[in-house]
Amino acid sequence: MTIKDHIKKVQRGEIDIVDATKKALSELKKTDNEFNYMNIISEELALSQAKAVKKNTKGKLAGLFITAKDAILVAGVESRGGSKILDGYTPPFSSTAIKRCVEQGAIILGKTAQDEFGFGAFCTNVGVGFKTPKNPFDKNRATGGSSGGAGGISQLAGFPHIALGESTGGSIVNPASFCGVYGLCPTYGRVSRYGLLDYGNSLDKIGPMGKDIGGVALVLEVISGRDKKDSTTLLDKVDNYSSYLKKDIKGMKIGIIKETFGKGVDNAVEKKVEKAIEKLKALGAKVEKISLPTTLKYGISTYYIIATSEASTNLAKYCGMKYGKEEMLKGNFNEYFSDVRAKNLGEEAKRRIMLGTFARMSGYRDAYYIKALKARTKIIDEYKSKFKTYDALISPTTPMLVPTFDKISKLTPLQNYMADIMTVGPNLAGLPHINIPVGFEKGTPVGMMITADHLKEGKLFSVAKALEK
Amino acid sequence: MKVDKELILHVAEVARLKLTETEVKKFVSEFKEILDAFSILDEINVEKTKMSIQPVDVKNVLREDKAEECFSQEKALAQAKTHKKDGYFKGPKAV
Numbered sequence: 001m002t003i004k005d006h007i008k009k010v011q012r013g014e015i016d017i018v019d020a021t022k023k024a025l026s027e028l029k030k031t032d033n034e035f036n037y038m039n040i041i042s043e044e045l046a047l048s049q050a051k052a053v054k055k056n057t058k059g060k061l062a063g064l065f066i067t068a069k070d071a072i073l074v075a076g077v078e079s080r081g082g083s084k085i086l087d088g089y090t091p092p093f094s095s096t097a098i099k100r101c102v103e104q105g106a107i108i109l110g111k112t113a114q115d116e117f118g119f120g121a122f123c124t125n126v127g128v129g130f131k132t133p134k135n136p137f138d139k140n141r142a143t144g145g146s147s148g149g150a151g152g153i154s155q156l157a158g159f160p161h162i163a164l165g166e167s168t169g170g171s172i173v174n175p176a177s178f179c180g181v182y183g184l185c186p187t188y189g190r191v192s193r194y195g196l197l198d199y200g201n202s203l204d205k206i207g208p209m210g211k212d213i214g215g216v217a218l219v220l221e222v223i224s225g226r227d228k229k230d231s232t233t234l235l236d237k238v239d240n241y242s243s244y245l246k247k248d249i250k251g252m253k254i255g256i257i258k259e260t261f262g263k264g265v266d267n268a269v270e271k272k273v274e275k276a277i278e279k280l281k282a283l284g285a286k287v288e289k290i291s292l293p294t295t296l297k298y299g300i301s302t303y304y305i306i307a308t309s310e311a312s313t314n315l316a317k318y319c320g321m322k323y324g325k326e327e328m329l330k331g332n333f334n335e336y337f338s339d340v341r342a343k344n345l346g347e348e349a350k351r352r353i354m355l356g357t358f359a360r361m362s363g364y365r366d367a368y369y370i371k372a373l374k375a376r377t378k379i380i381d382e383y384k385s386k387f388k389t390y391d392a393l394i395s396p397t398t399p400m401l402v403p404t405f406d407k408i409s410k411l412t413p414l415q416n417y418m419a420d421i422m423t424v425g426p427n428l429a430g431l432p433h434i435n436i437p438v439g440f441e442k443g444t445p446v447g448m449m450i451t452a453d454h455l456k457e458g459k460l461f462s463v464a465k466a467l468e469k
Numbered sequence: 470m471k472v473d474k475e476l477i478l479h480v481a482e483v484a485r486l487k488l489t490e491t492e493v494k495k496f497v498s499e500f501k502e503i504l505d506a507f508s509i510l511d512e513i514n515v516e517k518t519k520m521s522i523q524p525v526d527v528k529n530v531l532r533e534d535k536a537e538e539c540f541s542q543e544k545a546l547a548q549a550k551t552h553k554k555d556g557y558f559k560g561p562k563a564v
Contacts, residue, residue: 092544188524202523231530232523294513301507312484319485321560323548329561334485336561342487350486354477354496355503357484368507373522374515380524414502430524454525 003064003215006160010053010063010105017063021050021107024065024159028109031156035139036131037149039070041110042077049107059105060222064215065161066101069147070111071118072164072206073195074098081197082114082146083127085344086324095195096230097164097206097223104222109161113149116346117315118168118199121419122408123148123175125348132405136179137444141402144178147209151175151183154209162210162219168199169303170423172207176435177397177447182216182464183209187454188430189234191220192227200310201232203427213464217241220457236455244458245465250284252459253390258289259296260395260422269396272446276438276467277394283466290386290393295379295425302379303424304417305359305372312356315349351413380429387453392463395422397435397447426451434460436467470504472497 001009009015025043032038046065053063068074071081075094080086098108116127123133123145133148135141136155143152147165154163154176165172167185176183185207193204208219224238256277261270281287320326320340327340345353359368386393399421408416426433426449433451440446452459477496481488488496542556552559 088550089548092540092547189527228530228532232527234525235528298510298513301510304503305507305510316485321549321552322558326550326552329552329559331561333561333563337485338487341485342489345486350488350492351496351499353484353486354480355500358476358480358500361480361483368510370520371510371513371515373520374518375510375513376521376524377518378513378515380521412502413499414506417503428524 001160003160003162003212003218007060007062007064011057013057015063017053017107018047018050020063020159021046024109027158028153031153035136035152035156036133037113037153038067039080039082039111039113039130039149040078042074042108045074045077046107046109049102053105053107057105059103061101061219062105064106065109065157065159066106066164066219067109067112067150067153067161068098068164069150069166070114071166071197072098073197074108074111077111079111079197080127082116082130083345083349084129084325085318085341089324091195093195096192096227098195100223101219112147112153112163115146115148116349117197117311118146118166118171119311119348119352120145121170121174121416122403124405124408125346127346128344135402135444138402140404140406141444142178142405142408144175144398144402146171146175148175150209151179151181154181154211155179160212160215162208162215164206164223165209166196166204166206167427168203169307169427170420172209173397173423173433173435173447173449174420176209178402178445180437180445181209181211182213182437183207183435184216184220184457184460185427185433186220186224186457187234187432189232190432190455190457191223192230192233194227194229198314200307201314202310203307213461213468214242214245217245217461234455239458241458241461244461247462248284249280249462249466252285252392252462254280254285254287255290255386255390255393256287257292257393257395259292265396265399266401268401268441269399269446272439272441273394273396273448276436276448279467280463290390292382292386292425294382296421298375299379299424299428300417300421302372302375303420303428304355305368306376306428308352308356309359309369310356312353312360315353318345376428379425383425383429383431391452391456391459393451395449397422397449401441401446402444422449430454432457432460434464436464470508472500472504
């Protein structure tokens with residue numbers, strides 16, 4: 001049953017949503033025991049929301065089950081962004097994205113596992129004391145990151161479900177690719193960031209993930225739009241994304257990013273993506289090769305300098321006071337804060353705080369942070385010039401097949417960062433992009449990424465739907 | 470870029486992170502590798518390029534300077550487990 005059909009049935013009272021919620025919760029617990037997708041399951045909240053939906057079935061998302069990445073706040077539910085330093089933090093307010101879903105009758109099942117504060121490409125950099133989620137197709141392999149739990153549960157949920165993920169440098173499409181589901185990262189500012197634990201303010205985007213492309217479109221419609229509480233949200237009218245699912249892609253101009261094929265890219269990944277491109281051609285799309293030399297050459301460095309700089313200031317607030325984890329009050333301010341942070345932040349969080357602090361420090365700031373902000377302009381301009389001609393750009397979502405935990409453990413931090421080569425570009429430029437599953441290799445999924453111009457999410461849905469047929 | 474123990478300790482102090490000896494050693498070698506890779510940006514000419522603080526144009530939105538309802542003191546303090554006293558947050562010694 002599609003998500004649309006499920007919602008219709010709930011609206012007509014043909015499904016007992018309280019019963020359905022109990023079943024979904026029990027399935028979720030079972031899956032979580034095996035795969036570690038959830039940081040917390042919000043059973044009580046889900047049941048009370050289900051009862052409310054039973055009484056009022058009018059919402060656009062009536063009875064749709066939603067999970068939130070741990071960094072997306074849900075009032076009254078422990079929200080830690082995957083970090084021990086936020087142990088026990090139960091926010092008194094919800095993020096705007098969650099609030100809008102609940103107002104439309106969605107039922108929130110819990111918070112999904114992630115790399116600590118979003119710091120990872122594999123979801124293996126979980127916080128101190130957290131469990132690592134496992135790939136739904138092979139437990140020795142990763143889910144991708146950082147919205148790893150969201151990707152995994154999106155694949156395995158037997159109930160109608162959409163996950164809210166969050167991307168800073170690729171954290172929606174990457175786990176969507178490794179878990180074989182759709183994942184859409186919208187234009188920067190399309191969805192409010194109010195109530196999202198910040199990683200990089202100029203980069204963070206909340207977006208939907210799921211197996212049902214119609215459901216992804218529907219949820220994006222609900223969470224998008226201006227929010228008074230986030231001054232970076234865009235004023236532009238929200239599109240009717242569902243209507244794009246019916247649109248033909250005949251005559252659509254698509255650019256294949258040539259630097260994202262060849263050296264450094266797994267041959268099997270290339271073959272699957274090329275096969276999907278052939279299908280697009282057969283459906284009438286005009287496909288040409290294009291080049292994004294600046295983006296592919298300088299993207300990783302530019303991204304990591306900006307992202308860690310922003311992260312290092314954002315994480316300064318986690319100091320063992322006011323909320324989250326506390327330690328014994330000992331020593332002066334600096335001693336206490338340094339001690340709390342040393343004990344409760346994970347290795348990658350420390351590394352990124354250090355890198356970002358360095359990049360902004362006097363003496364280095366011009367050469368790193370300021371330079372990266374200027375390089376970012378060049379990358380944005382490069383994309384914008386392509387969108388004068390093309391409707392969409394294509395690359396593989398990741399350069400590799402889903403790696404094993406053993407392989408990941410042998411990577412240096414720099415090699416970890418290089419895994420984001422395909423995805424940092426659209427994230428730096430704030431461009432909407434989607435992962436579309438394009439097949440399996442050795443039993444694990446392969447994904448293709450489509451990027452569109454600012455606010456052209458609709459085109460991504462047209463391409464995704466065309467390939468589904 | 471020269472990376473040594475001194476630089477790492479200085480950054481850690483600014484970042485308010487107490488690092489162990491092992492962490493310092495690790496960061497020295499990792500930072501060398503990472504900053505070497507980042508130095509690729511040295512070749513890009515951005516002399517006449519402006520910075521992009523945001524990826525899209527964001528307009529400043531102002532609101533009327535009017536008091537709005539906010540958290541009660543009780544709610545604001547509710548997340549501090551033990552470090553609070555007499556309606557205030559309790560922190561480490563300032564002097």
